[in-house]
Amino acid sequence: MTIRKGAKPKLAVYLDNLLLQLRLREVPGDRIGQILAEVQTHVADTGLDPVDAFGEPGEYAATYAAQTPASRPARGWSHVWLRDLGVFVVGTTACSAVIVGVLQLTGSVHVTARLLGMWLAAAAVGMVVFHGVLGPLMARDTAGSLKPRTFTSRFMVLGGLAMMAGVAVVVLIGLLPTGPTLASVPGLGLAAAGLLAMFALVRHLSGDRVVDPRG
């Protein structure tokens, strides 16, 4: 979206921070566009400092998060775990599939069943580490109190883990003894499937766009 920024840098900074805080609280994109436009219009009308008129960005965002059903952490832990697991598996598999597929195409590697097993085990360990240690740390808000975990913060961690897993696959390829090969899986198909999965994931994650209601 293009939010028209006023001449005052302070307003621009406020809008940027508010956008971030609303995103972190999973307020829907179309709603965020309305909120940012309201702030901008009100400040233009009144000439007030945005913090004086609306409070700190985090506090103001929390007001909307409390009244936006989609932003509420109403889902149970099992749902959160399953969703995280789904994103993690798709993301990691896609990265690995592209790397391994390309290597297979060039004839430089054979994917082994043992290798895939180890990768899945690493993914499971990553999920435990993520939920047990990194998740709560990243879920702290500016006031220092624990808040429900947000998808955005989770995905930042998941993205990092997915990249590490991809690198680990490449490293492990050189270390493992050769097991039963999966020669029947064409490298091209693997790479294409990985790319498609990554594209679908990115499209899914970027679907909730912030739109300026003023056109």
Add this chain to the structure above:
Amino acid sequence: MTEDRTITDRQTQWLRGVLDLAVLATLQSQGTTYGYALIQSLTEAGILDLKGGTIYPLLARLEQEGLVSSEWHAGDGGPGRKYFTITPSGRATLANGSAGWIDFAASIGTILRHSNTTGATP
């Protein structure tokens, strides 16, 4: 000074439960209007220290509940504004809520007046 502060704090507490009705009433009497104009009207009516951070989330809630509708219109040379209009459902809510508040305020008034007239010391 401290007493003035206490009165202001009390008014803030009272307002929390009735600001939605005051907003609906203003929209009903003024017709379609935008956020800042609404704040100005409420301020002129005696509700002081209203901020954008209070009024816009309230309007959003009223819109979610179907009590007001909104539409963005282009401004004259300035940024577009979001205009709010009370809906039929909002009018019904205002009618019910107003009657309830007036009865409630009257009951509290009776209690307070009674305590003033019978305020004998033990």
